[in-house]
Amino acid sequence: MKHVLTSLLLIVVVLGFLSPKYGFYQHAIADEIANHAGSIRGENPLTNVAVKVIQVTNRSPNLLPSQVVQSTDPQIVQLAKEITNGKTTNKEKSRAIYDWMTHHITYDVEEYKWWKSDKNYVYASALETLKKGKGLCMGYARLNAALHRATGIEAKIVYGQEHAWNQIKLNGKWQNQDTTFGAGYLDMKKNQFVPSYNPAYFAYTDKRQEGEFEW
Structure with missing residues (x-):
């Protein structure tokens, strides 16, 4: 799972640099990545990586669900x-x-x-x-x-x-x-x-x- 999140982070970084041309931050895929990363957060070692992914997508972690704050339930x-x-x-x-x-x-x-x-x-x-x-x-x-x-x-x-x-x-x-x-x-x-x-x-x-x- 950690490798998956790391890969997502690298993808997001690359696409983020291309955002002026492709408008990545406004794209639905950024929402999907942020929501997925957010849902991984909890009392586990992957939380720090997940937060970094969310930050790169330019989304607020304080609006997203997590394992212990199930705001989309x-x-x-x-x-x-x-x-x-x-x-x-x-x-x-x-x-x-x-x-x-x-x-x-x-x-x-x-x-x-x-x-x-x-x-x-x-x-x-x-x-x-x-x-x-x-x-x-x-x-x-x-x-x-x-x-x-x-x-x-x-x-x-x-x-x-x-x-x-x-x-x-x-x-x-x-x-x-x-x-x-x-x-x-x-x-x-x-x-x-x-x-x-x-x-x-x-x-x-x-x-x-x-x-x-x-x-």
Whole structure:
């Protein structure tokens, strides 16, 4: 698979140089290559190569699906359409997605215990989080990113201080969006999640960013 991606990268580079004559960047093949490379991204060693392929095609990786952010899955696409129906601006659509996430996805306390005790823990994907209706901060961030990308809004997943959240591009600027904290909080004494909608986290997070994921 790595050899295939490397070959694609070389092809894209060559065609990219010819783009003034052949208009490669506007060609459908560039979309196909970018989408294919995007779908390979995940928690695997091929992700870095896939990102380079996407960059050469002049497409945004933050709009493309990946193995863990399945933004082209029919179920996610349909849900995104339903959530944003009637909304005209990207900010209105993003707010609608944020409100849906914070009211329909519950923090998984039992999963949190498992995460703390299992060093080989595997985080749920966007689609898995949707089907379960609950998850950890990573599940929130992956599903939130998938819904935004399915709507045509650029979305990143970032991390810091043992937490994951999103950055959403609205009006040409990246802003933090934390659906986990926006949905409620974890009561450690009672060992339970307390639903408590907070609109402030639509454009804010309490955490300090340390990096971002490439998927």
